[in-house]
Amino acid sequence: NKSLMSFIGCLWILRSPCRLFHGCSRLLTSQIISYYDAINQCKKERPEYFNFASDVLDEWSRLEKDGKQLANPAFWWVNDEGEEVKWSFEELGFLSRKAANVLSEVCGLQRGDRVKVVLPRVPEWWLLNIACMRTGIVFIPGTSQLTAKDILYRLQASKAKCIITNDTLAPAVESVMRECQFLKSKLIVAKGSRDGWLNLKELLAVTSADHKCVKTKSHDPMLIYFTSGSTGFPKMVVHSHSSYGIGFATSGRYWMNLTPSDIMWNTSDTGWVKSAWSSVFAPWICGSCVFVHNMPQFKSSLIAETLSRYPITVFCTAPTAYRMLVQHDLSSYKFMSLKHCVSGGEPLNPEVMAKWKTQTGLDIYEGYGQTETVTICANMKGMKIKPGSLGKAVPPYDVQIIDDHGAILPVGKEGNIAVRVQPTRPFCLFSEYLGNSEKTAASVCGNFYVTGDRGIMDEEGYVWFVGRADDIINSSGYRIGPFEVESALIQHPAVSESAVVSSPDPIRGEVVKAFIVLAPAFISHDPEKLTCELQQHVKKLTAPYKYPRKVEFVQDLPKTATGKIQRKVLRNKEWGRV
Structure with a gap:
């Protein structure tokens, strides 16, 4: 063919x-x-049939068997207790075939069935990813911070026939079982047994590795992610086998700068789509080693120690983590192997980029995408980095800034960040919002898929993030994006973190309000004087009308399970919508 x-x-x-x-x-x-x-x-x-397990991972395994030994293992997992797990591509294939037989032969799952997997960073999570590919079962990840109510909603919405979790979350699952009659089986990842549960570790030890990968079509469903929107319950985003399996080839090689000699560490929680991006598809399509630290809680010192101790060459973490890291004293650490750093998930402040460069000598290459997409924009290796920019469009996406009617806006004009879907819809865009055809249709405006983010494109094609469409502040006719104000605030030594939202005002309709977490050295300062100082600081760095007319000092900011600041929570509080 x-x-x-x-x-x-x-x-x-x-x-x-x-x-x-x-x-x-x-x-x-x-x-x-x-x-x-x-x-x-x-x-x-794009071929009619594609399966990442057989067409990519098994091909790497074949190369290993042919004597073309790769420099690193395919998978390298460590924890605080000094335990390590290292698998070659051949071992990864062997164990994932066992896991595939557990799902199909023991659990009775068939091609097209859905399995909900709620696990922390344990090696089994990666085996189950591949096992689902091999069997044609649809994998539905979830963060281990889900509550019983969250789990119930996701099980009922997806009609998953199997759930896989650990002993920590098993009681939460058991508490909602009566309302999930469609569940066929429950698998637990634990050292000991639990009544009513099948033990994955025990089954892997006795199950055959003789398994033939199913032949999946490129457009067959492979993954479902639950993603929160501005209204309503989380939506189910469906991705096909080729969407992620092929779609991350470009960003893996040219944004993440990955080769077979690299070891990549991405700190994302397994329930976040970035884990699929940077801990499964992008590194493995490039033949790189996926490095994982179980890291039950984020600690700046642990991140720094791990980067110093292990030969990690490519590092990916969220902007929130970079903000915390640059506040940590990195002078005593030496990242001898680290050569490339990337970030995504939320905008990265230029000030943080500058501090990271000063402390490590390395740039941070920011990328931008959504649960519904692969990487939309990125600062590719070799490109000129414009601090604060999302970079340029990543092929095959044609990214434009459009108005509310789908018309492309001129350079420098603020509008909706959008991806062209007509006359040809990019194969690496999500398939649909499952069970929500109205929402799927509403995501398209004219010839474009609309991301829901506002932005500007400059004369060189760089995209600049302004804010979520519902985060924009309209004060006296001035449209103000919170990110620019937050970027200005964080450049003041008193500010550890900040979130900017709209607040009601009888004259201006709404004004800018900043919620600020102070750096330890400034906690005892006079709040009124500090407020004035911060306001003047912002006026110097941005247009004067953007300064926060209201300031509130708080101990912490509301965040999602993946560490993103929830401006909506603060905005709702300000407007009495709680």
Whole structure:
């Protein structure tokens, strides 16, 4: 099949950069767009059938068997107790086939069934990811911070026939079981047994590894993520086998700068889509090692120690974590192997980028995307970084700033960040909001999928984030994005963290209000004087009308399970909507 062979050829280039660079001599960074044009031919040649487990992971395993030993393991897991798990691609394949047989033969799950997996950063989470690919079962991740109510809603909405969790969350599952009659089985990842549960560790020890991967079509469903919206309960976002399996090839190689010689550590919680991005698909399609620290709680010292102790070459964490890290004294640590840092999930303040560069000598390459997409925009390796920018569009996406009617806006004009879906819908865009055709249809405006984020594009094609569409503050006719004010505030030494929202005002309709977490050295300062000082500080760094007319000092800010600041919670409180 000519189409399939062309696609495999593209994958071979991606997984073996030396063939591209050394065979043709290393191209200049000014020609990087040529790489994108070449890689994007894969989109046009997308095969009818694709399965990441058999077409990518098993191919790496075959190369290992042929004596082409990779520099690193495929998977490397550690914890605070000094335990380690290292798997080659061959071992990953062997164990994931066992897990696949557990799901199909023991649990009785069939192709197309859905399984809810609520686990922390344990090796079994990765095995189950691959096992679901091998069986055609739809994998539904969830953060281990879910409550019983959260679990019940997700089980009922998805009609999952199996749930897999640990002994910590098992009681929460048991408390809602009566309302989940559709569940066929419950698997627990624990050292000991529990009544009514199948033990995954025990089953893996006795189950055969003889399993043939199912033949999945590129558009068959592979993943479902629950994502919160501005209104209503979380929505179910469906991704196909090729959406993530192929879609992260470009950003893995050129945003994350991954090669087979790299070891990538992404700190994301397993329930967050970024874990799929940077702890499964992007590194493994590039043949890189996925490094995992179980890290039950975020600690700046633990992050720094791990980067110093292990030969991690590529590091990915959220902007909130970078903000905390630059406040930590990094002078006593040496990150000898680290060469590339990326971030995503929320805007990254230029001040934090500058501090990280000063302390480590490394730039942070920011990327932007959503649960519904792969990477939309990014600062690619070799590009000029404009601090505060999301970077440029990542192929195959055509990213534009549009108005509320779908018309493309001129350079410098604020509007909706959108991705072109007509005449051709990008294959790496989500398939649908499951069970919500109205929401799926509403996500399209004219020829574009609308992200719900506001932004500006400059004359060089860089996209600048302004804020969520419902986060924009309209004060006396001035539209103010919270991110710019927050970026200004964090440059003051008194500010550890901040969140900016609208607050009601009898004259202006609404004004800017800043909720501020103070740095320890400023907690005892006079609040009135400090408020005035911060207001003047913002006036100096931004247009005067953007300064916070109201300031409230708080001990902490409301955040999601993935560490994103929940401005909506603060805004609702201000407007009496709680």
